[in-house]
Amino acid sequence: MQQYKTSACKTCAVYERCTKAPKNRGRVIERTAYAHLLEENKQRAKEQYAIYQQRQAIVEHPFGIIKRQWDFSYILTKRGKERASADVGLIFSAFNLSRIFTILDQNLLKKFLRELDFYFSILRSYLKRFTATFFDKNRNVIFEI
Numbered sequence: 001m002q003q004y005k006t007s008a009c010k011t012c013a014v015y016e017r018c019t020k021a022p023k024n025r026g027r028v029i030e031r032t033a034y035a036h037l038l039e040e041n042k043q044r045a046k047e048q049y050a051i052y053q054q055r056q057a058i059v060e061h062p063f064g065i066i067k068r069q070w071d072f073s074y075i076l077t078k079r080g081k082e083r084a085s086a087d088v089g090l091i092f093s094a095f096n097l098s099r100i101f102t103i104l105d106q107n108l109l110k111k112f113l114r115e116l117d118f119y120f121s122i123l124r125s126y127l128k129r130f131t132a133t134f135f136d137k138n139r140n141v142i143f144e145i
Contacts, residue, residue: 001031008026009023010024015027
């Protein structure tokens with residue numbers, strides 16, 4: 001935070017309309033180092049209000065559900081970016097799955113999963129043709145895939 005003070009307030013005629021601070025101290029204005037960025041963002045949101053409203057409609061809804069309905073508002077208490085991002089990734093995956101289950105017809109989803117299993121079975125049979133052998137430093141076999 002940056003603090004701005006002046007002694008000119010003591011003799012100002014409109015002091016009472018400007019601040020409620022005691023006259024002997026004068027007015028103190030505090031600004032964060034990122035105030036200019038906040039002002040630029042506010043200006044962009046005002047200029048591109050339609051885009052901002054669209055963002056709110058698309059993006060804010062999942063965050064609101066996750067935070068309020070699922071009670072996942074404690075992510076800020078996690079220590080470290082890795083722990084927090086792991087939790088967030090898991091909760092967003094759960095949200096996306098719940099949306100898929102809600103949007104797709106149950107029979108269509110079952111059909112898709114059967115087709116997916118079919119393709120995975122082809123991939124598994126293809127990968128069985130290849131083997132990998134892992135050795136230790138004395139060339140003893142550790143395990144094979």
